[in-house]
Amino acid sequence: MILPPATLGMLGGGQLGRFFVMAAHEMGYRVMVLDPDPHSPAGHIADHHLQTDYTNTQALDRMAAECAAVTTEFENVPATTLAYLAKFVAVRPAAEAVAICQNRMAEKGFLRQHGLPHAPYAEIHNETDLEATGSTLFPAILKVARFGYDGKGQARVANRDEALAAFRQFRGEPCVLEQMLPLDHEVSVVLARDETGRTATFPVAENSHRKGILDVTLIPARTGVDLAGEAESIAVTIIRKMGYIGTMGVEFFLSRGRIYVNEMAPRPHNSGHHTIDACVTSQYEQQVRALCGLPLGETRAHSSAAMVNLMGDLWYPAGSHQAREPDWARLHAVPNLKLHLYGKHHPRPGRKMGHFTVIGSDPAAVQKIAMEARAAIGIHDE
Ligand SMILES: Nc1ncnc2c1ncn2[C@@H]1O[C@H](COP(=O)(O)OP(=O)(O)O)[C@@H](O)[C@H]1O
Ligand SMILES: [Mg+2]
Structure with missing residues (x-):
């Protein structure tokens, strides 16, 4: 059990990280936040703000040395950062779990593998994949596999031509093409x-x-x-x-x-x-x-x-x-x-x-x- 006044590490300094810092402070912990943004909401109130890139090994070494455990507040932390830290300090959730959640293809593959219900979809790596998709997927949403959030990196497409145009707009980034469901x-x-x-x-x-x-x-x-x-x-x-x-x-x-x-x-x-x-x-x-x-x-x-x-x-x-x-x-x-x-x-x-x-x-x-x-x-x- 990690008890106060231990220092906890937080990768990412947005509002979710800020609320983590507040909760940790109330419980008597100290927090070290890593976020490149000098105005990061969590960095601002943390005990230590490492204002640098997520791949800066010097900063990661310091985090590993001073923190009893490390967590994250956003899914786009490089998996390599989590894996690097895990060599020296407890990292929760683990890099493997974050890697699934940060990639829509891996995420959908996980659901499929475990028989969990999800919208019908196809993996789109190239234009040939798009041409091969069944027409029953349309109308659909094309979503970039990585770094999409708050509806960004998504296009609603009525048919294969629109999907092709959107795929080109996303510059051929790997995508999932997901059937549009009527939402209750x-x-x-x-x-x-x-x-x-x-x-x-x-x-x-x-x-x-x-x-x-x-x-x-x-x-x-x-x-x-x-x-x-x-x-x-x-x-x-x-x-x-x-x-x-x-x-x-x-x-x-x-x-x-x-x-x-x-x-x-x-x-x-x-x-x-x-x-x-x-x-x-x-x-x-x-x-x-x-x-x-x-x-x-x-x-x-x-x-x-x-x-x-x-x-x-x-x-x-x-x-x-x-x-x-x-x-x-x-x-x-x-x-x-x-x-x-x-x-x-x-x-x-x-x-x-x-x-x-x-x-x-x-x-x-x-x-x-x-x-x-x-x-x-x-x-x-x-
Ligand atoms: N297959 C779908 N069918 C209907 N609506 C969808 C579908 N996928 C996404 N949406 C709508 O778009 C929103 C954002 O999509 P989501 O995949 O959750 O991306 P984000 O990472 O931006 O939250 C959803 O909350 C939902 O309202
Ligand atoms: Mg969402």
Whole structure:
């Protein structure tokens, strides 16, 4: 067991890393963050910020020497970085697990191998692969295998010609071509597994997206007990089969009453932000616990919750090019609303700047209050 005041290492310095630092600090740990960005939200509040590249072996050597264990907050950490660190210090999750989650082909292959439900897809390495795909896949989404996020590196394509054009636009990067499913709902499960193999699952969250980016998360999900139970049990199968240690997010599609795994994140998940305010243990505290070999915390939601993401667009009202600070006082006036801002210096459209969570006992009332606050701060559906 790693106990305070040990230093923990965090690869990546975004908002997920920042919440990890906050949880670790509350528990008495110190944190060393590695992120090249001088303004990184986590680096800013960490005890040490190694402001350098992920492949800088001098920095990695220092991290290995000073940290009792190392984890990550984003999936695109080079697998070689994790493998290098693992020679000297405990790295959780392991490089092999992160490698699966950071490549859509490996991820889909993992699901296929373990008989877990996923959208029909084809691997596209070249134009010949595209010509060979069955027409039943269309309409489809072409997704680059690596480095896509928040809907980036994705193109919706109606037929093979459009797919070919998109593949060329992605400059022939390896892709998966995935059948477009009619979505009833999207849900996610955040869960954790410790080194003894015990797992703990947070309540299933219901997610809605805007421009390919998470917009609103509701707890409990309005999907019925059966599908929620199925999502949880699939997530547990995934984390076990991967031998994963740490906090993981699994995204699902519900389509025509059936469930499909969309993707896995080897880290806490945006749809788990509400756990800070609505659950006995937050997903970030859980990440600290799993990393340090502490018993996993209780995941029960003590409240219903609605989480709203605050994107950089909010700083630019109605086509304005001049950024202005949103009217935070309006949010603070709402009872049971918890505002979290990530301390990012530059608001950019599409950039995650913060979120708020409304908690309460009645799910419908919580949702209504959150959506009214969302409109009041200036987020409107087109
Ligand atoms: N096969 C699909 N069918 C229907 N909608 C999809 C499909 N794939 C992606 N989407 C939509 O696009 C969003 C982003 O896709 P996702 O694969 O999760 O990429 P990201 O890494 O950007 O989160 C999903 O949450 C969903 O709303
Ligand atoms: Mg996603």
